[in-house]
Amino acid sequence: xxxxxxxxxxxxxxxxxxxxxxxxxxxxxxxxxxxxxxxxxxxxxxxxxxxxxxxxxxxxxxxxxxxxxxxxxxxxxxxxxxxxxxxxxxxxxxxxxxxxxxxxxxxxxxxxxxxxxxxxxxxxxxxxxxxxxxxxxxxxxxxxxxxxxxxxxxxxxxxxxxxxxxxxxxxxxxxxxxxxxxxxxxxxxxxxxxxxxxxxxxxxxxxxxxxxxxxxxxxxxxxxxxxxxxxxxxxxxxxxxxxxxxxxxxxxxxxxxxxxxxxxxxxxxxxxxxxxxxxxxxxxxxxxxxxxxxxxxxxxxxxxxxxxxxxxxxxxxxxxxxxxxxxxxxxxxxxxxxxxxxxxxxxxxxxxxxxxxxxxxxxxxxxxxxxxxxxxxxxxxxxxxxxxxxxxxxxxxxxxxxxxxxxxxxxxxxxx
Numbered sequence: 271x272x273x274x275x276x277x278x279x280x281x282x283x284x285x286x287x288x289x290x291x292x293x294x295x296x297x298x299x300x301x302x303x304x305x306x307x308x309x310x311x312x313x314x315x316x317x318x319x320x321x322x323x324x325x326x327x328x329x330x331x332x333x334x335x336x337x338x339x340x341x342x343x344x345x346x347x348x349x350x351x352x353x354x355x356x357x358x359x360x361x362x363x364x365x366x367x368x369x370x371x372x373x374x375x376x377x378x379x380x381x382x383x384x385x386x387x388x389x390x391x392x393x394x395x396x397x398x399x400x401x402x403x404x405x406x407x408x409x410x411x412x413x414x415x416x417x418x419x420x421x422x423x424x425x426x427x428x429x430x431x432x433x434x435x436x437x438x439x440x441x442x443x444x445x446x447x448x449x450x451x452x453x454x455x456x457x458x459x460x461x462x463x464x465x466x467x468x469x470x471x472x473x474x475x476x477x478x479x480x481x482x483x484x485x486x487x488x489x490x491x492x493x494x495x496x497x498x499x500x501x502x503x504x505x506x507x508x509x510x511x512x513x514x515x516x517x518x519x520x521x522x523x524x525x526x527x528x529x530x531x532x533x534x535x536x537x538x539x540x541x542x543x544x545x546x547x548x549x550x551x552x553x554x555x556x557x558x559x560x561x562x563x564x565x566x567x568x569x570x571x572x573x574x575x576x577x578x579x580x581x582x583x584x585x586x587x588x589x590x591x592x593x594x595x596x597x598x599x600x601x602x603x604x605x606x607x608x609x610x611x612x613x614x615x616x617x618x619x620x621x622x623x624x625x626x627x628x629x630x631x632x633x634x635x636x637x638x639x640x641x642x643x644x645x646x647x648x649x650x651x652x653x654x655x656x657x658x659x660x661x662x663x664x665x666x667x668x669x670x671x672x673x674x675x676x677x678x679x680x681x682x683x684x685x686x
Contacts, residue, residue, distance in 0.1 A: 271686035273382070273641070273679040275471070276326035276651070277550040277622055279604075279672035280317065284335030284371055286310060287342035295371035295438055309667060317669045318350035320658035324651050324674060327379045328386070328460065329355070332475040332552045334375040336438035337366040343375055356380050358388050358460060367393045367416075367456035369439040374473045374551070376460045385686070391459035391470070399537035400530055414530050417443055420451040420523065451523050453477070457531060457551075464640040465685025467546070470538065474531065474551035476524050476571075488513035496614075524554065528574040535577070535627075539584055544629035544638035549575060549586060552622050552672065576625060586625035589648030589677040604650055604673045622675045624648060636682045647678040 282292035289310065290298040301310055321329065335342045340359055347355045355377040360366060368374060378388050397415045404412035413419055443452050454477040462469045488510045495502055502510065531549065538545040553571055576586045594601035603618035626643055629635065635642035651674040659668040 271681040271683070273327040273681060274325055274676055275328045275330075275548060275550070275624065275679055276324055276674050276676040277330045277332070277473070277552075277624055278674035279332040279475070279552040279622060279670060281333060281670040281672065282372075283317070283331065283333050283670075284339060284342070284373060286313060287335050287346055288339065312661065313667065313669060314346065314350050316658045316661060318346075320651075320654050320669050320674070321351065321355075323654035323657060324676060326377075326676065327382045328388075328462075328471060329377040330460075330471065330473040330550050331375045331377065332372065332473070334373040336371045336373050337368050337440055338438065339373075340375075343377075347377065354380055356383065358390055360390050364390075364392055365440060366458065367440060367453065368458075369442060369454050371438040372455065372475065373439070374455060374458045374475050376458065376471070376473060378460075385681075386462040386464060388460050388462050391461050393456055396457070396459065396534055400533040403533040403537040403540070414533055417446065417450045417452040418526060418530060419449055420526050421449060451526055453527060453530065457534075459534075465682065467640045468542075469546040469548070469639070469641060471548045471550065472531065472534070474549065474553070476527050476552070476554045485513050485517065525571060525574060528553075528571050532575060532577060535586075536584060544583075545627060546630050546639045546641060547586075547627045548624065548630075549626070550624040550675075554621060572623065572625075583628055586627060587631055587643070589624035589626070589643070589675065590620070590650070591648070592646050593648045594650065601650060601652060604675060605671055622672055624675055624677050626677075630679075636684075640682045640685050642680045642682070643677060644680055648676070650675055 282298075285292050285295065285298050289301055289307075291301065292298070301307055340357065343357045347353065347357055356379075358376045358378055366373070376388070376390075378386060400414040401412035404414040404418070406413065443450075446452065455475050457472050457474045460471040460473065462471065491502065491506045491509055495506070535547055535549070538547055553575070572588075576588070577584050579585050590602045600618075603620050604622040605619060606617045607619055607621075608617050629638045630641055630643050632642075655669070655673045662668050
């Protein structure tokens with residue numbers, strides 16, 4: 271038996287399900303025109319069509335409705351998807367710890383519920399694991415939990431910027447210090463039990479907090495300097511420096527989010543020798559990715575998540591490692607993004623990923639796990655995305671600005 275695991279950042283899907291403009295919640299208005307309503311009905315229909323073309327057994331959605339709007343996702347599954355999929359929800363009183371208007375959700379194909387027995391890991395269980403894994407002084411508690419400490423270059427004490435308020439999602443951590451960080455959108459872990467063995471699917475949508483208003487003015491200056499072949503004025507240099515400072519702070523924050531995820535993965539290895547773990551979602555590396563990595567950070571986000579190759583058993587394989595190179599064409603990209611910081615770089619970038627532990631690969635995988643990822647199992651769903659979007663006249667009306675990523679998973683015949 272084969273299962274299909276898919277991750278898809280569905281651009282402002284929650285706003286679409288509310289009947290609002292597909293943009294940030296503080297600016298979105300209800301769509302009232304007949305033409306706008308027809309377009310939104312078509313978008314929902316084509317999103318459902320794209321899902322059917324892919325046929326995922328487990329679908330992780332980013333930018334879904336906020337956690338208080340789960341009924342909208344349920345209605346989409348019942349109506350547009352004709353009841354073929356079930357959203358996996360938390361019981362009353364079990365918080366998601368996702369702030370803002372963009373939720374992380376898992377949909378499971380209804381006919382796979384008995385096989386997968388899916389539930390969501392309680393978030394305090396995550397905190398317990400990361401706290402245990404981040405104990406560097408045996409006499410002190412671990413550094414990570416609901417929040418964790420963070421420092422920035424050119425650190426400015428007492429100037430913590432408030433988190434954005436859009437009246438959606440869940441409350442922020444109380445009394446958050448200016449040297450603390452947290453998951454604005456906490457990872458959601460779908461725990462399945464296949465043949466009596468546990469499999470974790472960790473869905474993430476990391477939060478860069480580095481928006482267009484932060485970098486676009488400096489990006490315009492950088493482009494002008496390049497075209498005009500001149501040096502920056504004092505004011506221009508100050509604008510660029512301020513944007514670089516903010517970008518580095520944002521990238522450091524997102525790197526600590528990756529470290530927190532890695533603590534959870536490493537803690538699972540302390541619980542059992544061969545855990546089956548999948549990590550998937552939008553890693554959201556941010557604008558000017560390579561620029562800031564090569565000049566300031568000297569690491570990239572995916573390497574942080576994959577782990578240390580010297581601890582090979584804990585290293586995560588990437589689903590697209592053996593996919594997508596055809597001559598000089600590389601199909602390993604999920605979004606077209608004209609980088610305001612480095613406009614000369616290829617606009618096709620890979621923001622959406624699926625990774626997995628070594629225990630689910632290789633000829634002997636079934637000795638430790640009920641599932642196995644065969645070679646050449648991963649792909650970007652270009653064909654399904656293009657087919658579903660052919661009905662739209664404008665690219666900005668398409669199902670999403672991101673393309674889905676999938677991986678095929680074989681199930682041990684003894685438990686299928």
